[in-house]
Amino acid sequence: MASPKARIIFRKGVWEENPVFRQILGICSALAVTNLMTNTLIMGLGLIFVTAMSNATVSALRKVTPDRIRMMVQVLIIASYVMMVDIFLQAYLPEISKALGPYVGLIITNCIIMGRCEGYARVNPVWPSFLDGIASGTGYALVLLTIAFVREVLGFGSVFGVRVLPEGWIPWTIMVMAPAGFFMLALFIWVAYTVEKRTTRPKS
Amino acid sequence: MESSLNAPVIFFASIFTNNILLANFLGMCSFLAISRELPSAVGLGTAVTFVMTCTTALNYLVYHYLLVPFDLVHFRFIAFIIVIAAFVQLVEMLIDRYSPRFYVVLGVFLPLITVNCAILGVCLFMVIRKYNFIQSVAYGFGGGLGWLLAITALAGIREKIKKAPIPKALEGPGISLIVAGLMALSFMAFSGMIHVG
Structure with a gap:
């Protein structure tokens, strides 16, 4: 796992070529399932499994x-x-x-x-492709978890259904509705691009 | 238990209150990628509407007369995606053969549609909400029109904001998402009119 090649694959999947905010891929579900962290986590794990396999x-x-x-x-x-994931969820986590x-x-x-x-698996051997799938899936899951948080x-x-803010907190209803999904993802992309520019400037 | 809403209500709900794009986030990838110019946005929207209406009807028949009687419901993902891909391929061939002029307008968008999640999404929602045949077709057609409406509006806005001074890091996808968010907000104003489960 710790071979340098694996590390490069992971760095690419999670940050340099992150599917969500770099390539703007797979955002349908990035917006739809991110109002609760539990759902997001399951969705992320499902996606990692499907992408890797x-x-x-x-x-x-x-x-x-x-x-x-x-x-x-x-x-x-x-x-x-995907069918396997669906059947598994129906059997063990019916509510989710x-x-x-x-x-x-x-x-x-x-x-x-x-x-x-x-783009990758079609021209690469099995093991790197598997790792690449896990890396891309992880990149996706991390972005989703941040937004969902x-x-x-x-x-x-609350976080994962556990209350963290005091009772007096008035929930921002807009955050769990559709528009906030768009705004949060836009903000995330904005921050990620800005950070990217800061970190690459010294090199060039 | 069947859904009790009548077809016209479902039709209007899927355009306005439950817009497939702005409320359910389906078809976002092509929504952001193809909305730079108005003509191509309208072309893609039309193609999506057409394919969505037809495949929803086809998939309804496949689901209720093939998958349910033979107890193959778990295979619905594979069945639906094959129906969609085959239908898109067929339409592409027919248009190419009989109407070359139409092909220039719509043809380039057809391959994109197979992986447009809005189409598969509508088929899956149809099953989950237990719509009957008429309701499903109304839902498919309305969903397609709603998608066309949303992408046309976004393309129009994006053409206008091309010259606006936007923070560098927010250009492109960032600002489009914010515009889409504002559109979703304004579409929420319709939500008092109809409720769909």
């Missing part, structure tokens, strides 16, 4: 997949893993499965996974 599978089949139908093959591989609703199924069309399969604290006064 489908990356590995696409990579293992890369030599036998005809180029013309590769998109279809990739979609089917992704859909199979209900709260996430269609967004579990929508992992299929999450462009992060498709992007990693197409702010939204849940301000919107409900």
